[in-house]
Amino acid sequence: MKILAFETSCDDTSVAIFEDNNLIAMDTASQIKIHLATWWVVPEVAAREHANAIFQVLDNVLEKSSIWLNEIDYIWVTITPWLLPSLLTWTTVASSISQVLNIPIIPINHIQAHIFSNFLERQENEINFPLACLTVSWWHNEIYLMNDMWNTMKLWQTWDDAGWEVFDKVAKMMWLWYPGWPIISKLALEYKENWWTSIDLFPRVWLVKRDFEFSFSGLKSSVKREVDKRILEKWELSLDDKRQISFEFENAITEVLAWKLVNAAIQNNLKTVMLAGWVSANTKLRDEIDRLSKKHNLKFVYPKKLVYCMDNAAMIWILTYYKIKYNQFEQKIWVVKM
Secondary structure: OEEEEEEOOOOEEEEEEEEOOEEEEEEEEEOHHHHOOOOOOOHHHHHHHHHHHHHHHHHHHHHHHOOOHHHOOEEEEEEEOOOHHHHHHHHHHHHHHHHHHOOOEEEEEHHHHHHHHHHOOOOHHHOOOOEEEEEEOOOOEEEEEEOOOOOEEEEEEEOOOOHHHHHHHHHHHOOOOOOHHHHHHHHHHHHHOOOOOOOOOOOOOOOHHHOOOEOOHHHHHHHHHHHHHHHHHHOOOOHHHHHHHHHHHHHHHHHHHHHHHHHHHHHOOOOEEEEEOHHHHOHHHHHHHHHHHHHOOOEEEOOOOHHHOOOOHHHHHHHHHHHHHOOOOOOOEOOOOO
């Protein structure tokens, strides 16, 4: 069985071809340099870049795999949630291929695919259910209770800004690179190498009365006040200022994320915690969850490779593989209706 997988929910144009449970070829076109001008993904700009890259990426994958389009058995494509203009670009192409070659389309949920990225390069029995899963990406920040692969319930979510979103906005405040978390993590590490203690410059927002839900808008505002204060005092934000602010901010946000995930597992008598989404590549967040997990005798699972944390067609495929294996896919369609 040959499967063509598309992932274009935000700003990465990713296509892969799989035969049964083997990856034949994958290619991904990044838009990071395009969005540096705005320090943010503008949906219409992202959609235009997808349209510019779409056929080249598809051609690259077909050439690498030596497979013709008419040999494909299924098309699997992300249809929700995320940026509608980006999704429409690929669903239009997928629908056209589907109708011309009579190949059925199976729709995929983006967040579910991120969760299943943890199964890439792992045996199925390496992940023990039930578990608590934290997803941290651009506009979503949730904790899920997973009794098994298909029995998933959202327990808590963010009330406002999500983790990745706050990293990006804090980076923009300090005129740093986009996306925000890699450069903030780099500066934070540079600060930690010289100063080993945190002064808790920014608040930890626990929302005790709301259990394990998240809110990071207050943390974002606190960082903005600190940045503005230092600029007013010194007429600039020095590299040392950026390092300290990055260090203190990263500590504040990762402590909350890690604590809430681990305590959600403890409260529900679970023995495993899982991390998924773009920010699952953040070393500080992984280290904090790992520390708390070991303290409470929990197993901690996160994607095997950094590329699997990002939006990629491989996570679409692994979800596809298990959906076929357990007959969990939705009704086949030939035109995607958004």
